[in-house]
Amino acid sequence: MTSSSPSRGKWSGWLLVSPLVLVLVPFFVLPIVIVLVASFLESDGFGGLIRTFTLANYGGLLSSKLTLALYLETVKFAALTWFFSLIIGFFVAYFLAFHVRNQLLAIGLFLLCTVPFWTSNIIRMISWIPLLGKEGLINTALIKTGLIGQPLEFLLFSGFAVVVAYVHQLTIFMIVPIFNSMARIDRRLLEAAVDAGTSRFDVLRLVVVPLTKSGIALGSIFVISIVMGDFFVVKVMSGGGTASVVGAFYEDIGVLQYPAAAASAVLLTLVLSALVLLILRSVDIRREIAQ
Amino acid sequence: MSKDTAGPSAPARSDVAATGEGLNRRTFLKAGAATAGAAAGAGAITGFPTIWAQEIKDIELRHVGVSYSVVKAIGDQASKDLGFKVTMQNLDTSAAINRFVTQPNSVDIADVEGWQSKVATRRGVIQGIEVKKIKEFDNILPIFTKGEINGHKIPRQGISPYEAMYIAKSDATELNDGVSDWMTFLPQVYNADSIGYRPDLVGHEVTEWKELIDPKFKGKAAILDVPAIGIMDAALCFESAGLIKYGNKGNMTKAEIDFTIDKLIELKKSGHFRATWTTFDQSVQLMAAGEVIIQSMWSPAVAAVRVKGIPCVYAPVNIKDGKEGYRGWCNGMALMKHLSGKKLEAAYEYLNWYLSGWQGGFVARYGYYSPVPSTAKTFLTPAEWDFWYEGKPAPAVINDPYGVPMEQPGAKRDGGSFLERVTNISCWNTLMDESAYMNKRWNDFKVA
Numbered sequence: 001m002t003s004s005s006p007s008r009g010k011w012s013g014w015l016l017v018s019p020l021v022l023v024l025v026p027f028f029v030l031p032i033v034i035v036l037v038a039s040f041l042e043s044d045g046f047g048g049l050i051r052t053f054t055l056a057n058y059g060g061l062l063s064s065k066l067t068l069a070l071y072l073e074t075v076k077f078a079a080l081t082w083f084f085s086l087i088i089g090f091f092v093a094y095f096l097a098f099h100v101r102n103q104l105l106a107i108g109l110f111l112l113c114t115v116p117f118w119t120s121n122i123i124r125m126i127s128w129i130p131l132l133g134k135e136g137l138i139n140t141a142l143i144k145t146g147l148i149g150q151p152l153e154f155l156l157f158s159g160f161a162v163v164v165a166y167v168h169q170l171t172i173f174m175i176v177p178i179f180n181s182m183a184r185i186d187r188r189l190l191e192a193a194v195d196a197g198t199s200r201f202d203v204l205r206l207v208v209v210p211l212t213k214s215g216i217a218l219g220s221i222f223v224i225s226i227v228m229g230d231f232f233v234v235k236v237m238s239g240g241g242t243a244s245v246v247g248a249f250y251e252d253i254g255v256l257q258y259p260a261a262a263a264s265a266v267l268l269t270l271v272l273s274a275l276v277l278l279i280l281r282s283v284d285i286r287r288e289i290a291q
Numbered sequence: 292m293s294k295d296t297a298g299p300s301a302p303a304r305s306d307v308a309a310t311g312e313g314l315n316r317r318t319f320l321k322a323g324a325a326t327a328g329a330a331a332g333a334g335a336i337t338g339f340p341t342i343w344a345q346e347i348k349d350i351e352l353r354h355v356g357v358s359y360s361v362v363k364a365i366g367d368q369a370s371k372d373l374g375f376k377v378t379m380q381n382l383d384t385s386a387a388i389n390r391f392v393t394q395p396n397s398v399d400i401a402d403v404e405g406w407q408s409k410v411a412t413r414r415g416v417i418q419g420i421e422v423k424k425i426k427e428f429d430n431i432l433p434i435f436t437k438g439e440i441n442g443h444k445i446p447r448q449g450i451s452p453y454e455a456m457y458i459a460k461s462d463a464t465e466l467n468d469g470v471s472d473w474m475t476f477l478p479q480v481y482n483a484d485s486i487g488y489r490p491d492l493v494g495h496e497v498t499e500w501k502e503l504i505d506p507k508f509k510g511k512a513a514i515l516d517v518p519a520i521g522i523m524d525a526a527l528c529f530e531s532a533g534l535i536k537y538g539n540k541g542n543m544t545k546a547e548i549d550f551t552i553d554k555l556i557e558l559k560k561s562g563h564f565r566a567t568w569t570t571f572d573q574s575v576q577l578m579a580a581g582e583v584i585i586q587s588m589w590s591p592a593v594a595a596v597r598v599k600g601i602p603c604v605y606a607p608v609n610i611k612d613g614k615e616g617y618r619g620w621c622n623g624m625a626l627m628k629h630l631s632g633k634k635l636e637a638a639y640e641y642l643n644w645y646l647s648g649w650q651g652g653f654v655a656r657y658g659y660y661s662p663v664p665s666t667a668k669t670f671l672t673p674a675e676w677d678f679w680y681e682g683k684p685a686p687a688v689i690n691d692p693y694g695v696p697m698e699q700p701g702a703k704r705d706g707g708s709f710l711e712r713v714t715n716i717s718c719w720n721t722l723m724d725e726s727a728y729m730n731k732r733w734n735d736f737k738v739a
Contacts, residue, residue, distance in 0.1 A: 045726070045727070047392040064731065066734055066735055066738065069735075069739075073738055133580050134580065135580055135581040157565060235569070239565065239567060239577075240567030240568060241559075241566060242738055243738040247737075248738075251730050251733065252727070254384070254389075254518075256392065257727045257730070
């Protein structure tokens with residue numbers, strides 16, 4: 001470490017990056033490469049891979065109407081979840097950052113937001129079922145008060161239920177980065193805007209939103225990639241009434257069709273990477289965070 | 292520098308751990324085996340003369356499979372009776388077969404269905420079970436050794452256990468038709484699945500599969516969402532309604548798959564299905580929470596609904612005019628290829644223990660059957676035997692395996708006696724030749 005040769009900078013650079021490389025190569029790069037290779041092989045129908053190069057897995061995938069239907073369905077859930085978690089997440093963060101004057105209280109309330117996340121995702125999702133069911137709390141209450149005669153069936157085992165569960169699970173991923181961005185905003189900017197006669201709405205629109213773009217972008221990446229990579233919530237909350245991209249290739253794995261599943265996984269990775277790139281193009285997160 | 296000290300210290304530490312564990316386990320062992328083993332060093336016998344207590348105490352068998360077949364209470368009892376440790380690990384059907392195929396060394400005893408044993412055999416991850424080492428083999432019901440019972444041929448639509456049970460040599464990769472010296476898996480538990488319904492809300496007795504797709508149950512029906520077997524339940528419905536006649540429900544042609552899925556999509560679009568379910572608990576919840584009043588269901592799930600005080604009946608769908616019938620399934624134990632020496636001997640002891648009756652009695656109390664009912668009978672009260680196997684009215688209160696009262700005196704098992712039920716199985720759980728295509732079409736149904 002004490003050597004002062006000219007290559008020192010280069011070597012210490014490699015040394016610094018080595019822990020990350022040691023983690024990423026075996027646990028990220030290698031699995032992805034294996035999946036990529038498998039997606040070009042044939043299946044023997046019994047979980048074995050036949051080592052002949054084929055494009056049939058991608059051909060089948062890209063020519064199937066099912067793929068389109070699955071992506072439409074998954075993108076629909078991702079978009080709805082993104083929208084609602086953004087709205088709720090933004091205003092919760094806004095309240096915490098700007099309306100709670102006492103910083104200790106703000107942090108306390110912020111921690112309170114994380115309390116539901118001390119239990120598992122699955123429990124939080126499943127606890128919606130007795131609430132939303134045909135004989136659940138909401139329907140029972142509505143029937144008893146005479147507002148409806150028949151239970152509302154759309155509440156459970158529906159797209160509605162799926163979105164409710166996702167928003168409940170994922171809003172925290174919006175709150176955290178947005179709150180973080182807002183906390184960095186210089187309060188004097190807001191005061192200056194108000195002094196200059198800007199309405200509260202315009203302050204929000206013209207000052208706060210642009211300055212929290214990086215938080216919104218980060219939160220969006222979390223929410224969209226989690227929804228698109230999930231199948232369990234869709235399966236349970238839709239009552240098996242609809243499918244998802246991941247759910248479909250999980251079924252392929254269930255019957256040991258590894259190459260077909262691998263091709264689906266590669267396609268999803270590409271689609272998600274494109275989405276993330278698109279988000280990153282609109283916001284230079286690295287610059288914003290470094291500020 | 293630190294490398295030098297890390298080297299020797301690592302094994303030393305693991306030595307200490309091993310000794311500590313050994314001592315701990317010894318205190319848990321049954322008194323006789325432990326003291327004899329510790330004192331004499333060798334020569335102590337627990338009642339299984341082939342294995343020395345000293346040598347078995349550190350053996351651990353990992354029995355892996357689905358929750359309704361690989362049950363912790365059974366593993367605990369086996370550990371107690373055998374003197375070595377059995378660990379039960381649960382996975383769902385598809386995760387289980389994937390683990391057997393891709394990480395065979397992480398499993399000792401694979402709990403497989405007939406079709407899974409076919410896959411595992413083909414992949415060469417299991418070794419044959421030597422028939423002559425299975426003590427109760429001659430008492431195993433002819434369903435498994437001859438493919439028949441009481442002169443009734445067990446149908447072979449789908450993959451019947453008999454069909455997937457035998458191989459010619461220990462390391463064969465193809466199945467053998469008929470009894471040989473080697474088995475792929477030893478059956479341990481099986482049953483016949485049909486429909487569960489709420490008699491109070493359906494209003495009449497259900498004995499045919501077509502009721503499940505009857506428009507009058509629109510929005511109140513559910514079907515099983517495990518593609519390989521869900522499609523068979525659907526096929527039973529459509530055949531029952533006279534819409535189609537399948538060549539083999541357990542191995543459909545592409546055209547038959549298309550017909551079945553298109554019909555399912557039609558039903559789904561008309562709002563017929565309230566939901567689909569994948570796990571035992573989901574099916575219980577759907578029925579108990581009033582979401583559905585008729586659905587394809589497993590017999591213990593029906594019992595679980597009844598335990599909650601909600602009326603629920605398991606439909607007896609006896610075969611008539613070549614239609615209807617139960618969908619049968621059977622789980623059994625396969626020995627993974629890596630087992631050898633003492634561990635293999637312990638595995639055989641474990642297999643033999645399974646057929647010796649305790650397990651048969653245990654599973655009978657939630658409605659499942661043993662391949663050797665003669666030994667299970669010795670672990671059941673006469674009342675239990677009459678109720679579960681003979682299909683007679685319960686002479687006394689019937690408890691579930693954990694002692695919770697389940698049926699009142701006078702209650703009768705839905706579907707009747709063991710013989711009546713098993714002779715009305717018309718197809719078995721399977722993996723079709725066209726499974727990849729079927730899966731894609733099933734997803735069409737899901738996303739429709």
